[in-house]
Amino acid sequence: MPRTSAKQQVLRDVASELVRCVRIRSARRRRRAFDRGSMPDCSSSDSGSSVSTTSASDSSLSSSVSDSISVQLSSASDSDDSSADSTISQSSAKRDAVRAAGLLRSLASRRVVNPRRERRDVVPLYKRLQRLGKSSRPSDLQAFRHLVRMTPPAFDALVQVIASNPVFQATDPRRPQAPVEEQVAVTLFWLGRCGNGSGVVDVALACGCAEGSVTAYSSRVVQALYDIRQQVLCWASEDEKDQARTWVAQRSKCLEFGSGWSMVDGSQIPLAFKPGKHAHHQEYYDRKGQYALNLQLTVLPTSLRIIDFVAGYKGATQDSRAFAASDVVQNPLKYLDADDFIWADGGYGLSTFTCSPYDHIVATKSGDFRAFNRAVSNVRVRSEHAFGYLKGRFQSLRGLRVFIQDSEDHHRAVKTVVAALVAHNLALRWDGAEERQCFMDLTSVSEDARDAWLQLQAPDEARDAREAAAWSDRLQRHRQQKEAERERHASMSQYRIELQRRDAAKEKRERLHCALFAALNRPFIDTTKQSRLKNMTQREFQAWEDRQAQRRSQRSRNRRTARQRTRAANDVM
Template sequence: MPRSSNRNIIEQSFTVLALANVEQTMADAFSADERGDAAAADSDLAHAAEMLQAIDAVHHRRYLSTRSAVARLGVTIGERLLAYERDEDFLRYRQLVRMEPAAFRSIVSRLAVHPIFNPKYGKTAPVEDQIAIALFRFGHDGNGASVKNTAELCAFSEGSIVNFTRRTVEALCALEKSVLCWASEGEKKESKKWVEDRCGVKKWRNGYASVDGVHILCAWGPGLDGGDSFMNRKRRFSFNIQLITLLHTLRIIGYDIGHRGASSDARAWACSAIIATPRRYLNEGEWIWADLGYPYAPYLVSPYQHLAATKSVDFRRFNYNLSSIRIRSEHAMAYVKGRFPALKGYRGLLATPEAEEYAQDYILACLVAHNLAMKEDDAGRYLVYVKEGLEREMRPNDVDWSNVNEDEEMERLAAEGRERSHEAWSVSQQNEAQEYTTTDRKDLRIDEAKERREGLHDALNKTRKLRFEDTTWRSRQKEMTRVQLAESDKRRMDSLLRAA
């Protein structure tokens, strides 16, 4: 049964009470007429007529309460954008929609064909205005993104602002598979070249992407489950979003949305499609760079533990060189939040499961719009957005930008190759499941991940003409120095001798 709106409830209650009053008044009028009191009867009949008129007025009025006129600008946001582009005032243009004119036109052309902007009945506002209003709200945080302020600046009613935003969010989410797609072969090639140029180690080039978690803060305390599941480790309400980004362009090629702030990166990553089907994304010998918040896996490479790195020159050297690549995850998150500051604090009320689902769609829409817009960015725009999103001083290695074109035929052949690789991998996993226990399979994955890191560490030393100073192969597997491993072995032997 559909829910009744507050207006319908008020109308029904008023009608019932008014009709009861009319019925009683008519009865009083008949009684007065029988007594011969014509004046009282006429008064009761007049009152009954007024009540019937009031019922009719309530059912035919759009607004029940008195409304005051709201002063609005004489031009819409779409007209302002056209004027700014005509006058080449691109700074003000970007302040409104947070992207270049070519990017905005491209997004409008892709969203305009969505059914939500083409209703069968009625007339809607121009699509350009509706999308521009949503992008304006994406591009502002705090009170700047409120419905009231947006309505006053964009020359539309507050109800229209809400409707336009919801339509744009729905249309953008419909593009997620084609926009937030995995890296093309051309992108992989350029990203691998970037990694090799950045670190100077040829064997490191196959790690062309990086994964990290980003917390989207909630402006208000959620009303779901007491808000405890939204509380992150910094005691802030948030969503935990996993982003996989290309290292050279910072394009988002994978994501996982839906986890609350209390979820760790490892738990959120466990729901990623890459874990279930890694060969559909990564070829043999390719991997993704990660941090210490992620579990060991053959397709992930992470640094050594921080505590171990404080006691070993070898560990510190590897972690330092890896950080020059891993910092690109920080740049990618800053790039998104710098373009759309609404992601610095989601302002929606999280009081129902439907509201939480819309919040996830809102975040996803921002990611889709960002990927579409960045195609038209240049190095200068990249620096502006990253600087606004980092919220710290820029460093020399923060300045990096590139772009790449795609080849459709090459993509088709590569996709077919990955599918064949996935089928072979699936068969090997089934055979492995029959041969080993779950614990043994987990140990095998950990050993394979450590062996990959060991190979990369060895390649780094050979390239830099260095040697391992305070670790051995066996100690590095346990993330200990040579001395620590010897002491650990001695304690274990002493314990065995005492037990004997």
């Protein structure tokens, strides 16, 4: 059912009230005529006024409503004054009908039905930002970041990057859009607020604009940020990988751990409102008892930059299933070198390109397992820091105020989340004491955006050549590995393929476990290589082997007994 706008509802209410007033005036005229002794014919007094006043189409605001109501009013006046001796009353009724229809047409032709409120005595947000950005006082710079959740250089660069997007081009030259700075400022202010403070009315009061402008500005800026997601949320460069490898190796005191230079984790983006019944709200209900969206992020431990994401799955989706939609999972050799892997938690399962700690139940069995889990958690905690950094900057992700009624609303909520990721990644470059490398990939953005970013960094031909060579080698190795896997898996069942993948993942974790203990000069106490591959202690593994030997012996005796019985039966015959 199409939604009714505020203007349509006002027109319907006014039309209903006009019809009611005309009927009351007609009834009064009939009463006066009856008192004078000339009673009009009342057999058809309600024939014309019985038509519903909501006959106007939802898609028309002017002619359909006013014309329909004028016909109702005219027919009502004609039927009310059908007496031959009531010429004056009849002309008065028709005059009332014409006035009412004209009034309704005048309302329908107006762009704004209700009168605007008086102009608020609030300085627009972007003008306040201009004053704060030019100031050198630390308190003013802190106020700037508090308002838009980023520093003045980051805000200016963000505006320059998206200013050339077509959404900011006015379709009607008589109605120009607001400056891009104002639209970006209002949107960032809205993204940085949580709870009632992020409502449309509250944001409009704080930013000095109309409520409708908040919706229009945020829609345009979100679309502009969403359009550059592939350039901003791009994979790590070779320099970033080297920095991350060094950090992980130094943090864990193990060189082999440096191959895991990135980590993946999932988080829930709570929704402020329960989704509608047509949106299948049960699918949004997560394990924490709230309605949410699932978000998967792959980040760098050094800068906490987001290098890959998966957004769009609902809250009831498991992290492993959502992460499986990533191109990194589907084509790991396209992004990872031969020995590289991604740190993950136990909920992502086992694979050759991820490494996760032992399960909690397994960790309670031995101190060897717990020592490895502590080392992994000491590195992988940076993924938790990344989510805290993101939600601390844009606190609307703690309770997204988007009401989801259908798939279109769901897509709008996902675009809002992705836009926050893009803005966060852009602002990271100016966060912190030391300057970070510019993370923006400028291969497919506009000329204005390229000029805005090139002035912030110096070109490095050697680094670019290194990047191109690394990607070329990685793609060639990826194609060769794919062909080898297809030939090997052609003669294998799905069970054997899954078993081989699981064994390879356990072997990778075992190599890392041995390397960690060798780097720490720590001996294994109650586990061996064979027991760790089975997630057991040495005593449990020995008991398991004894049971397996007993079962093999029992099966051998059963087969020998069966052969003896078969031989005896053949001798009898």
